[in-house]
Amino acid sequence: MSGSARPGAPASDHPVDEVTARGPAAVAQASRDAADPTPREASPVEASIPRPVQLAAAWAWRVLLIMAAAAVGVWAVSALKTIVVPVAIAILLAVLLAPVARFLRERLRLPRALAAGASLIGLLGLVGGLLTIAGNSVVRGFSDLGDQAAQGVEEVTLWLAEGPLHLSAEQIEAYIDQIGSSVSANSGGVVSGALSVTTTLGHVAAGALIALFCTFFFLLDGGTIWRWCVGLLPGQARARAHQAARRGLVTLGAYTRTQILVAFVDAVGIGTGAAILGVPLALPLSILVFIGSFVPFVGAVLTGSIAVLVALVSQGPGAAIIMLVIVLVVQQIEGHVLQPLLMGHAVSLHPVAVLLAVASGSFLAGVVGALLAVPVVAVLNTVILYLSGHDKFPTLGDEDAFHGSSPQSAPADPPEATAVAVGPDTAGEERP
Template sequence: MKSPSNKTNWYQRWFSGNNVLNGLIMALLVLLIIFMIYQIRFIIEPMRALFTAVGAPIIIAGVLYYLLIPVVNWLNTHTKMPKKFSVGLVLVAVLAILALIVTIAVTIISDQVSGLVDNWPNYWQNSQRVINDTFATSEFQTVREWLSNTNSDINQTVADWSRKYLQSGVSGIGQIASTLTTVGVTLVASPFILFYMLLDGNKLSSFIADKLPSKAQTSLQSVLQEVSKQVAQYIRGQLGVALAVIIMFSIGYTIIGLPYGILLAFMAGLFNMIPYVGSILAQVPIFIVALVAGGPKLVLFALIVLVIEQPIEGHVIAPKILGSALKIHPVTVIVVLLTGGHIFGVLGIILSVPTYAVVKVLVTHIYEWWRTNSDLFAEDAHATTSEMDNSVKKLEGNTKES
């Protein structure tokens, strides 16, 4: 009968110390995970439906939690009021402020949307006139024919689209009712979830850690704290940058006289929350409105506003507010955005980057644990130790010579 020490030595000899075998095992595990995900596609769809149904109030409450928890902590530190009272006070104040902001913003934006819809036929005719004047020469005969055909196609498409949705009015009413119900449930549920998150959110890491062995509790709490810190930095930073973008574009578009500038600035701020590609996507409707409302001259002014805003955002505001806390390569961000958008739609685009940051923290800690408890990197550790010993000996020799 073999002793346990021999079994341990056999495992270390064949697995822990074998780089090639460990690499093959890791590759097989990755392929196995991909294969399993492909096989359980039927589970992903219900999960996506569940996430869509319950995700909105939880996400809203989570975002507000990371924005408000510093205020609650400050009140608990500098006042003697009970935590329930401080949480309730903060919640009531924030809801009142949000209601005021939403009322003002909805009034302004709805007026601008109504004006844009009412004036769109005139804008479209002006844009056609500008384009026709630009391409009036015989050299642009092909372009004029293409524009004429495009105009006819657009009018036909709009007519078909209107007819289709008028014919399906009953189902459309049902969809509107369903959407309004979802919005109502979200608005009612979010404050309740937020209240209990502010009240007991700090107990979550301890609650999870208590379910594990005592020797793993400290490490798990450290991981959860780092995850919470990453998410908090991302949410506060993105919202801060988005607010700054809205303010800068609102000022710029007001100066150049761009119609519906506040609406477009608000849209640019929302798009800006999508890393790297959001600011580019936001400029498409802005330049279209500038072209149809004021022609090439207004487009040039809008471009000047963008040229002034981008360096301020990229070199001053974003590094100051957001910084490089997530430390994710831009190519990785784009891949993550495409993947999240393909699986979960718009919500996936918004949540994909912070989700990846959380997964990155977890994988990094798991890798460090494996590196510490495995013999796979024993040679590297031995080499590092030898280099340190040589450096110490060299330093001692230099000290003796001096």
Template structure:
């Protein structure tokens, strides 16, 4: 190989590495926008079953997307308008009364008093309660900036979701056209399975979380536990997290019930969450998520952990239906590999050639 050819190959390799590095840097620079696009696409796919339901009843897709969008925005606005003011008020009261509740718990429980004296919990909580208003007031500008940034992000995701919902059939056809013509039927099936799994799982998961929040609110109100509304919202939000969300939500409610009430109400709250968790696992979730996600507990846990490590809570929610769709697509291939080889039909015995008769042999000799 000549020096000129070696030099040209080195230049080509260097330019290739530079191009890959530039592409990776560009993707890293716009990672926040890409995450918002991915979230919007996921939300659009999640709402697609409702849009298709309206389309099956003779509604045009554009009108169906508008109806679903208006309904979702109305529900979110009603939720914020009805829950946020009392939620903020009760949450503020809870934070303000933490030292008082902590003092009462220390007087009632000897074990907690020993732990608090050993690790200085009383002093720390008192100091936190005194400095929290100053911290909040001093960081008012940061809070306002954060709220404004969150509103802009929500608006961007909402607009992208509406666009994705309107153009979802075109996007699906475009994805199918990226593969060779011979593989397009398989690609179309894969896209349809992913859309069905994601949409069904997300809608079902929201319904289950609504059940959890409402039932927790009723239980806490019946037992007279204070701050029932923020605790119920907390349970509904944490119930969206796979595997551990329900336990985290129940733990928060039990701690508040123990601090603000007596031991009897705390025991009843614990028993309620234990019973509800069994009811959700064996009755509500199987009925709501029927034919949606069919994964083992280990697969769900690994998918949630991987998605959570990549995109946080949103990634944990997105990972499970995607893994379920991959399982559905891979199942026929795995079954084909495990099938025994087809039995070949037995070979027909060769047809014997009759020996020539004497007269035939005499004719051949002549």
């Protein structure tokens, strides 16, 4: 009967479709078998090695090769940090300013160059204005925060000696000496990590100029720059690399905007609580909390502890306890409300991954590494998921396809269907 399977017949009437469904590796193996139908016999050495050992060896050398490539990449980034860090900052700034530049082009009909320049000048004016308004208070405040925190540490030390723990003076001094020696031993690394780009003022100025210069041209001509970079890849990899990068930029933009919002909420919450309690230096504390919030876990703990110490010195233990409660409440709102709701979908990183990323970044590149670790890992997570078949942003689709064939063939002014500027909201936008 036609409905019954014949003995020895294949499981499907379309064996080619079955091979194709198994993936590219199966198709390649079928092609090799068709070209050379004679099965290859294993050598005596291969036959004597158990199959699990062969698989383990195959995995081992590939993993070692990946680790070696990653090590070379980290070394290259460290050697070129004077260039890499300003370019990374420029990408973040371009992601933030891309919606503003697009608004100026589409709504106000400004030329592309003028819109990019106005966006960048507006950002510089905003930051400069805020620093001018709060300049004197901030300059005086940061110089006083260290003294206030040191006095707070002294009061905590006194409480440890006279409080319920009854620690001896020798024990407390030994602990303080250990902490001081650790800080002194690592101070050079901390300072170099905080600066990261440089050890001289000239290098800092050069890095700032590179960041501003790259930000302007990313806003002005990000699509052409990206098309040239993708054109360096093999032809068959360009389309997928292009689509993966689009999704990575969406993740980067979502992370950057959300982190700024989270840092602002932390700064306003803790600063308002300090102002209500009458704690001095409330404005510098708010700015310190805002900056520290960009480093997950570590920054929030350190800046919150400084606020508590200042409250302890200025207002006494009661105000310090209230300040501690305020800091804990703000951090709980951040960790259990803001982070899961605002950032969870776009970044999709487990807290353990965030903690390990921050620790690894700070170990490799100091403070700057801790600041950039989470966005880098978030973008890599999105890109790797897309390349492995798990699209986090299926609504983006592939309508903004890459059609370039080589770096030389990329047009100076790509059409709407192929333009991808730096920033998640600029993919596929029309260029005037």
